Amino acid sequence: MSVSIKSEREIELMRQSGRILARVHDELGKAIRPGISTWEVDALGEELIRSYGCVPNFLHYNGYPASICVSVNDEVVHGIPKKTRILKEGDIVSLDAGLIYKGYHSDAARTYGVGRISQEAQQLIDVTKQSFFEGIRMARQGMHLHDISAAIDNYVTPFHYGIVRDLVGHGIGTSLHEDPQIPNFTQKRKGVLLQAGMTLAVEPMINAGGWEVNFLDDGWTVVTKDGSLSAHYENTILVTDGEPEILTILE
Ligand code: MF3
Ligand code: CO
Numbered sequence: 586m587s588v589s590i591k592s593e594r595e596i597e598l599m600r601q602s603g604r605i606l607a608r609v610h611d612e613l614g615k616a617i618r619p620g621i622s623t624w625e626v627d628a629l630g631e632e633l634i635r636s637y638g639c640v641p642n643f644l645h646y647n648g649y650p651a652s653i654c655v656s657v658n659d660e661v662v663h664g665i666p667k668k669t670r671i672l673k674e675g676d677i678v679s680l681d682a683g684l685i686y687k688g689y690h691s692d693a694a695r696t697y698g699v700g701r702i703s704q705e706a707q708q709l710i711d712v713t714k715q716s717f718f719e720g721i722r723m724a725r726q727g728m729h730l731h732d733i734s735a736a737i738d739n740y741v742t743p744f745h746y747g748i749v750r751d752l753v754g755h756g757i758g759t760s761l762h763e764d765p766q767i768p769n770f771t772q773k774r775k776g777v778l779l780q781a782g783m784t785l786a787v788e789p790m791i792n793a794g795g796w797e798v799n800f801l802d803d804g805w806t807v808v809t810k811d812g813s814l815s816a817h818y819e820n821t822i823l824v825t826d827g828e829p830e831i832l833t834i835l836e
Pocket of ligand 1: 643644646647649654663681682683692786788
């Protein structure tokens with residue numbers, strides 16, 4: 586396994602890629618309301634990405650048929666947008682989006698409530714988001730990759746949620762998926778030593794029930810095995826010798 590260290594020039598391109606993706610997410614978030622189809626969310630996302638002169642990196646990735654992954658309720662990730670899937674009040678929806686700017690990839694996900702949602706659903710969304718921030722406090726030069734994973738696990742576990750194990754975060758740069766893999770759960774090994782200049786996509790996927798998932802016959806959609814709700818939160822970050830820089834959030 587080799588983890589790429591980005592040069593100053595590459596870091597600047599990653600920053601620009603991330604900044605554009607942050608804008609795309611902000612716009613997509615505003616569009617979420619009861620009555621919109623997941624297909625319309627995807628169409629808007631693709632249009633926004635292209636409006637910045639960027640390319641959606643998910644489109645045709647291993648044959649994925651859309652630009653945005655739109656995953657509703659018990660769908661964990663990789664939900665395929667459909668004209669017939671209409672968001673309704675009380676749903677939760679995860680939007681996972683990514684783009685390429687001058688050869689450099691960014692990747693980020695948010696989970697939103699549609700209209701008014703239950704307290705249970707809101708807590709799942711909030712805990713999933715906070716687990717990302719707990720994890721990346723460990724993302725600095727001199728720490729090990731596993732410190733991120735363990736911090737996420739330690740934060741989430743007291744809520745008795747299920748941490749998805751079949752899918753993990755990843756390095757990112759000139760490819761969408763680079764080394765290392767970044768589990769969201771505690772493991773025995775320490776993982777790679779983190780160094781300034783690594784760019785990572787940290788992405789906890791958390792279920793209200795058990796951690797087990799099923800892969801649907803459409804070849805993409807991942808759902809919780811027990812039908813419980815699932816939330817996803819992801820940003821592309823830069824490891825430095827101090828606080829990590831979150832590239833896909835606007836200051
Ligand atoms: N965002 C996903 C990830 O973090 C990638 C989705 S690839 C797609 O790995 F093809 F499903 F879009
Ligand atoms: Co990702």
